[in-house]
Amino acid sequence: MESNQQIFGIRAVIEAINSGKSIDKVFMQKGLKGDLSNELEQLLRQEGISTSYVPIEKLNRLTNKNHQGVIAQIAPVEFNNLDDLVLEVIESGKLPLFLILDQISDVRNFGAIIRTAECTGVSGIIVAKKGGAPLNADAVKTSAGAIFKIPICKVDHIKDAIYHMQASGIKVIAATEKAKQTIYDLELKEPCAIVMGSEGFGINPSVLKIVDDQAKLPMIGTIASLNVSVACGVILYEALRQRL
Structure with a gap:
């Protein structure tokens, strides 16, 4: 039933x-x-x-x-096919900006990220079929309805999505504290996809090996890291600032 x-x-x-x-x-x-x-x-x-x-x-x-x-x-939404979405965005003439979430597990973080992504003009969000936060009522509520306005793709493997982005001329950038440069050192006025990692473990090392670039947010306080939805918001708004 x-x-x-x-x-x-x-x-x-x-x-x-x-x-x-x-x-x-x-x-x-x-x-x-x-x-x-x-x-x-x-x-x-x-x-x-x-x-x-x-x-x-x-x-x-x-x-x-x-x-x-x-x-x-x-699921409260129908998921998009990644190949079709990438092609549609490229053919639209709009500057692609994708968001790839590597095992984000907290549903409220997920909802908050979706909300910020919609506000900053993200072309689509890519998540893995297994291991991530569910798209449930809490995600809908936290996204403030943005979940119904932005394309979301589920893929078998995050790495396959990255390879597809790269083959389509889209630069893939990993947000990681292991990076030597900050997000403010990067050129984001080109087709790109931002990879955000899980709350506890960050981005999978195997994913870090295949991205085109890495960047971090500058930190001068004593806390080691930001909440992932906050960090994602900062990075997406830097991309928007450069593109305006």
Whole structure:
């Protein structure tokens, strides 16, 4: 069965996925057995849908319906195809500015980033199918509705998205404290994509190896880093300042 934001029941979730429903995340009861649950697990792996295995108490808190050990969260937006979006932006004649989020896990940070991205004219946001914050009601609220106004793409691997950007003539810049130069030293009046890393671990080292450039924000206080949504806002507004 289905509510406004959830689909519950094994068969219902399988049918939703097969019909092309935009599923953001699936919660499955730990230790769930049976042919139908095995079929669902195989489908989730095949489609690359983020899955969390949780105790039944967690599922009972999410809904009082007969969930059969499975609840799927419906994404509030339809995701864009990355290839189509990049081509559309380039052909529009607008100067591309993409945002790539590498495992941002806090849903409120995610929503705040989406809001700032829309305000600064970001062409689209790219996230991985697995491991990131869900696009749920909290993300919608924190984004102040911006989530419905900016294209969002989900990809299997962040590195593949970066390679595609580079092949399309878009420079990829990683925001990292490991950089020697600051964001203010970079030329951002060219097609570019900014990579922001997770709250706890930053950008994956394998991602840092393939980007075109790295930049940091200057810090003169005693705190080691900024909140990722704040840092993202500073960087996007520097890009906007240069482009105005």
